[in-house]
Amino acid sequence: MGFSWWFDSEDVSTESFFKFLPRKYDPNLEYASSSERVFLEKKILDPDRSNPQSSVHSELIRLSEKEKDQILNSMALCVEQCLGDSKSFNIPHSEELLSSELLEILDRTLKIRKKLVK
Amino acid sequence: MRILPLTSLNSLRAISRSKLSKRDSSKVLDEIDHSLLLLKSEIVPGNTQEVQEFLEVENNDQAIVAFGRIVVELSKLVHLSTLTEIDNSLRMDMLYFSGNVVNHTMDKDSSSDHIVNQLKQISKQLVSVEHWLGE
Numbered sequence: 665m666g667f668s669w670w671f672d673s674e675d676v677s678t679e680s681f682f683k684f685l686p687r688k689y690d691p692n693l694e695y696a697s698s699s700e701r702v703f704l705e706k707k708i709l710d711p712d713r714s715n716p717q718s719s720v721h722s723e724l725i726r727l728s729e730k731e732k733d734q735i736l737n738s739m740a741l742c743v744e745q746c747l748g749d750s751k752s753f754n755i756p757h758s759e760e761l762l763s764s765e766l767l768e769i770l771d772r773t774l775k776i777r778k779k780l781v782k
Numbered sequence: 783m784r785i786l787p788l789t790s791l792n793s794l795r796a797i798s799r800s801k802l803s804k805r806d807s808s809k810v811l812d813e814i815d816h817s818l819l820l821l822k823s824e825i826v827p828g829n830t831q832e833v834q835e836f837l838e839v840e841n842n843d844q845a846i847v848a849f850g851r852i853v854v855e856l857s858k859l860v861h862l863s864t865l866t867e868i869d870n871s872l873r874m875d876m877l878y879f880s881g882n883v884v885n886h887t888m889d890k891d892s893s894s895d896h897i898v899n900q901l902k903q904i905s906k907q908l909v910s911v912e913h914w915l916g917e
Binding site: 682685698701705708709721724725727728729731732733735736738739742743745746747750751752753754756758761762763765766769770772773775776777779780 | 817824853861871872901908917
């Protein structure tokens with residue numbers, strides 16, 4: 665598809681992509697709007713659209729991943745607020761918290777990502 | 783199929799009750815209480831309708847759109863599952879420190895059902911993209 669230039673890395677791990685804990689909240693993360701993503705989805709799926717453009721595809725994936733980062737950053741903030749300053753509790757690892765089925769689906773999603781952006 | 787994790791993680795405790803004074807124990811319980819209230823406001827099942835609208839994947843456009851939705855819905859599910867499991871662990875710890883069951887419980891069944899249903903929907907959509915890719 666020719667938009668791998670913006671792709672983080674072919675070797676991006678599930679842990680890094682899905683921001684596994686323990687992880688610090690990033691206060692400087694750019695805001696992502698879901699309405700912008702939904703607008704692009706409609707544009708891509710519009711049957712009357714003339715030429716499919718890979719730039720629109722790459723923009724949709726970029727927006728989806730920005731939204732993902734924002735959702736997971738808000739999770740990191742909540743965990744930090746709950747446990748971050750505590751001397752009594754440890755911040756757990758995501759691998760301990762998520763079910764094996766969910767972990768497997770996260771891995772499969774990363775495999776699909778690699779194929780789609782090639 | 784087991785969707786929710788067994789409590790492999792029973793506790794978030796970094797300390798033992800036997801090493802704490804009554805005053806320190808009370809401080810820890812306040813910490814847990816504060817955290818549970820924070821979690822309660824964050825653990826909101828719902829607002830994840832997009833994958834409910836299953837998209838049949840037969841071309842590249844549909845595959846890209848489906849993938850984008852999967853990524854967003856999965857991140858919501860990771861968010862919800864993570865906080866739900868931390869909430870469960872903190873409740874175990876509160877029981878350990880106080881011997882009492884906690885108040886202001888969230889609707890655990892609703893959250894668990896939501897996680898199970900969402901995972902099924904996302905899985906179905908994921909399989910459709912995988913099939914289109916020839917996996």
